[in-house]
Amino acid sequence: MNYLKSSLVALQFLTQIPVHFKKYPESKTAAGSLIFYPLIGGLIGLALVAIGFFLADLPELFSAAILLVFWVAITGALHIDGLADSCDAWIGGQGSAARTLEIMKDPCSGPIAVVTVLCTLLLKFSAMVAVLEVQAYWMLMLAPLVARSMLPILLLLTPYVRAGGIGAVLVSHAPRTQVYCGCGLALIFAYLLGNGSIIIMAAVSLYCLRMMMIKRINGITGDTAGASIEIVEAVVLVAIVINLY
Numbered sequence: 001m002n003y004l005k006s007s008l009v010a011l012q013f014l015t016q017i018p019v020h021f022k023k024y025p026e027s028k029t030a031a032g033s034l035i036f037y038p039l040i041g042g043l044i045g046l047a048l049v050a051i052g053f054f055l056a057d058l059p060e061l062f063s064a065a066i067l068l069v070f071w072v073a074i075t076g077a078l079h080i081d082g083l084a085d086s087c088d089a090w091i092g093g094q095g096s097a098a099r100t101l102e103i104m105k106d107p108c109s110g111p112i113a114v115v116t117v118l119c120t121l122l123l124k125f126s127a128m129v130a131v132l133e134v135q136a137y138w139m140l141m142l143a144p145l146v147a148r149s150m151l152p153i154l155l156l157l158t159p160y161v162r163a164g165g166i167g168a169v170l171v172s173h174a175p176r177t178q179v180y181c182g183c184g185l186a187l188i189f190a191y192l193l194g195n196g197s198i199i200i201m202a203a204v205s206l207y208c209l210r211m212m213m214i215k216r217i218n219g220i221t222g223d224t225a226g227a228s229i230e231i232v233e234a235v236v237l238v239a240i241v242i243n244l245y
Contacts, residue, residue: 001175006032007039014040014148016076031173034152038186041148044074045141052137064128067140068121082226083120084113089223090216097217101161104223120234127237131244139240142194146202147232149186152179154228158210159219167222198239205235 005025010033012019024030048067055063072080085104091112093100109117124143131139156176160168191199209228213220 001032002029003032003035005029007036009033010036010040014078015044015074017074027169027173031170032175032178034155034170034174034179035182037152038145038149038183041144041146042141042186044071044144044148047074048140048144049137052132052140056135056137060129060132063132064125067128068125071124071144072121079226079229080117080120082223083230084109084117085223086227087116088113090212093216095216100217101221104221120230123234124237127234127241130241131237134244136240136244139194139244142190142198142240143233143236145186146190146199146236147229149183149190150202150206150232151225151229152183154206154210155220155225156180158213161217161219161221165222167220167225194240195243197243198236201239202232202236206232 002025005021006029008019008021009025009030011017013033014037048071051067051070052063055066085106088106088110089100089104092103092110128140131137152174155167155171156174156179160171162168187199206228209224209231210220213224217224
């Protein structure tokens, strides 16, 4: 496994930073990208911290808006798309796994998806305003770090529904011990940076999401994985605000 290429695959999957390969890495190297998900989350978090510091003299509402725009742009709204598709599918699927998976493939978004995305972004925005008001800039790092540290664990512990999907390849070839160790160390760092209750709230929310996925579609898909990132990020930000105030 080529660790450099694995890290670049992770960068390609999780951000809009252009990464080009003359030949796409083999399955084992691509699966090794899961090791680097926490690192990519940490880098996104560091960028948020840096922007927060840079905009320190500006009004918090304006700064939070800039942070949110950057956050969405750097990820290409990929995870937001997963959240939208998952919400549409969950409501429209009416309890049917087959119907839920079918709707999830539809690129169009319904009113439920739009409302859910707007509420999630509004929650993130308001939480960041609260964080900026007390100048707790380093706490901005926690949401992307924790969400992307927990995602690989979720993927490895949950059956992947679509056999031919990219996620299925990642899970089947993943170096599990290294992934668990890397994610565990990242979560320990997040605990030291923040507070144990923040990690607990994120873990509980992810556990509940996993149970919902298994009950409805018997596993996880790329869309529900993206949705889990968005939801965990929002939960972490809420937990941060609760701890700060």
